[in-house]
Amino acid sequence: MRQVSTPLVATRARRDVATVRQDFPVLSGTANGRPLVYLDNAATSQKPRAVIESLVRFYQTENANIHRGVHELSQRATLAYEAARAKLQRFLNAGDPHEVIFVRGATEAINLVASSFGRIRFRPGDEVVVSAMEHHSNLVPWQIACEIAGARLRVIPMSDAGELDLDALRDMLGDRTRLVAVVHVSNSLGTINPVTEIVRMAHDAGAPVLVDGAQAAPHMPIDVQELDADFYALSGHKMFGPTGIGVLYGKAKLLEAMPPYQGGGEMIRSVTFEKTTYAPLPAKFEAGTPHIAGAIGLGAAVDYLRGLSWEWIQHHEHDLLEYATEQLRFVPGLRIVGTAARKAAVISFVLEGVHAHDIGTILDQSGIAIRTGHHCTQPVMDRLGIPATARASFAFYNTREEVDALVRGVQEVRAVFG
Amino acid sequence: MVDLRELYQQVVLDHNRSPRNFKQLPNANRTAEGTNPLCGDQITLYLVVTNDVIEDVGFQGAGCAISQASASLMTAAVKGKTKTEADALFHAFHAMVTGGPNGAIDEKALGKLAALSGVRQFPVRVKCANLPWHTLHEALAGSGDTVSTEEGGSDTPDDPDRR
CATH class of the missing domain: 3.40.640.10 (Type I PLP-dependent aspartate aminotransferase-like (Major domain))
Incomplete structure (x- = not known):
């Protein structure tokens, strides 16, 4: 992925996310009474008003x-x-x-x-x-x-x-x-x-x-x-x-x-x-x-x-990927599955002692939508010797604040399961 | 918002961490396998049934805390019971988890199984809790087929999974 790292672009990117989010009506909604944090974009993406x-x-x-x-x-x-x-x-x-x-x-x-x-x-x-x-x-x-x-x-x-x-x-x-x-x-x-x-x-x-x-x-x-x-x-x-x-x-x-x-x-x-x-x-x-x-x-x-710029989308998603990867590593017992050198903004992970399905339920209580399971790739799970993963997948309308919510949610999972 | 501690009660977490009767029974005369293809929960159930009494029971499997704790609690509950008694437990359990957020819980009949009552507030997790019971039902019926949560109409219409 191409990267642009000047502060000027980074500033503009953040402003653009706020604007872009307004194009997606569902993103201002709630789930389980909490602001929706939609991180299941690889399952399906949200739709802009224009669509x-x-x-x-x-x-x-x-x-x-x-x-x-x-x-x-x-x-x-x-x-x-x-x-x-x-x-x-x-x-x-x-x-x-x-x-x-x-x-x-x-x-x-x-x-x-x-x-x-x-x-x-x-x-x-x-x-x-x-x-x-x-x-x-x-x-x-x-x-x-x-x-x-x-x-x-x-x-x-x-x-x-x-x-x-x-x-x-x-x-x-x-x-x-x-x-x-x-x-x-x-x-x-x-x-x-x-x-x-x-x-x-x-x-x-x-x-x-x-x-x-x-x-x-x-x-x-x-x-x-x-x-x-x-x-x-x-x-x-x-x-x-x-x-x-x-x-x-x-x-x-x-x-x-x-x-x-x-x-x-x-x-x-x-x-x-x-x-x-x-x-x-x-x-x-x-x-x-x-x-x-x-x-x-x-x-x-x-x-x-x-109407958007691929350069901005790629820069922003790469930032989300790097940030989320770095933040999730602080959660004890969390292991990211899929660590290729070239990655899209998709993070699959497993948490020691906790099945992905339980992670999904607990995050859902905080309004955070992720996917759990084998993701219709059973041979991948078999190859890696795991039954399932939890997966957060990002789109250009996601934010660093949503990554923070995800990390807090996973820490809560840790707290529930001890 | 529902309290997560109601779903993940200490008893549930304990049975998930240290499942009871987690073993294969070499002398089993009934076995059945249950899977939940959507999330990968899987259990294999082993029974020694003599004269309609479940003399011994063991299971092996992998999956979410709810499915594994449910399997563990179930094995502890049905050991020594007759088939009829086990069926009655199945019905009481099923009624509890599919009864909706304010459904009645027959704690006297259910005993420790009531620890899974929180599931009724989490419709998508109902089939995790039910999987071991459907597998038991299959093992007792003796068809020897694999039970899948995605086949057949074994859950009642008030099970949201089936809507």
């Missing part, structure tokens, strides 16, 4: 089905939906809007590729590579696709700190490798993986790469062309947009060669009982009426992010 209002505006003034009505309202809805696609194209720096497929979320994006790409490319004896720190959403679809094809799943190991072993990856890449699927930022450890390098290595072996970017998009600018990723998956709700909407970016050449994922309306060119031909991209992969309002809301989220 909430875009949904209301759509349903109040533009609601119609898209791509089929001759009437004015349908045309307006279609324009708004396609404008959202263009916004996501710019957000990802995709080469063409047709490379942006609207889906339900990163999970559906990955299932789409596993199912469709897997059907034409995976054969018995082939290999699909994932990493040891995948969310279940970037693991189970590949297990299913491998099972169907008789292919084999291989796993890039990771260190105790939560960093991938790229030498091991180099050894496992070969002419049987059909695809590498890897997470950009780990949801349970915070590790920022060197995806550019992974993509280069995979491409050298002739394998395309799917990057699960669900946890990267809220924290850093994404440039799919610079990454040279073949597929990139996003979840709208993790990047300040609505739930139920996400994006699959895919290189046009690959998407064009892939069969449809689901059949239905919208995705066809012509249908007879004898033969059906499919629509071109992106409609081929958008069967049925999509989440029109959600796509427009995600477009609004991307617009909102454009």
